[in-house]
Amino acid sequence: GQSLEQPSEVTAVEGAIVQINCTYQTSGFYGLSWYQQHDGGAPTFLSYNALDGLEETGRFSSFLSRSDSYGYLLLQELQMKDSASYFCAVVYRENTGFQKLVFGTGTRLLVSP
Amino acid sequence: NAGVTQTPKFQVLKTGQSMTLQCAQDMNHNSMYWYRQDPGMGLRLIYYSASEGTTDKGEVPNGYNVSRLNKREFSLRLESAAPSQTSVYFCAAGHTEAFFGQGTRLTVV
Secondary structure, rough: OEHEEEEEEEEOOOOOEEEEEEEEEOOOOEEEEEEEEOOOOOOOOEEEEEOOOOEEEOOOOEEOOOOOEEEEEEEOOOHHOOOEEEEEEEEEEEEEEEEEEEEOOOOOEEEOO | OOOEHHHHOOEOOOOOOEEEEEEOOOOOOOOOEEEEEEEEEEEEEEEEEEEEOEEEEEEEEOOOOEEEEOEOOOOOOOOOOOOHHHHHHHHEOOOOOOOOOOOEEEEOO
């Protein structure tokens, strides 16, 4: 099966930098995605890494190391509105050849003034 | 510009009742998914569909059935609802970048 691990909660202050780690065990690995979910809302896509290295999108960056089965989401210049849950998710190919998307349990980020 | 649309947004069922959650996408994605979200459990995959006419089980399929009659629509059916199925249900489309519906908050009493 597939398994992902990420911390359950992270706290930080406005303006700071925070890193949310994700480790995974997956066969047929394709890539690692990150999603943000505010309380009461739906998950929204943040980033996708298929290759090793860092992808930057504004204040958010995502990193992947395929050899270490590890990735992280880096949030810079934290704002109060960044308080949310963040999920890593693996895209993998099953024996059928079809691609599936499976999520971790999420990291709750609390940003304080 | 609807993206992924789920209905209903809220539902209360009595134990043993049946219902179908509807999901439609206008993004032309082949892959569609149904997840349930419970506190502290993240998003757990119930069923997925890689293309029209194909479906497969996810992590927690028991008590559910699905139907992918065309590329746009992927429905989730609870034949005999149980209190353990009280949850928030999300439909999604895509895979490297997935788009989610707004969710259905289901309570089974």
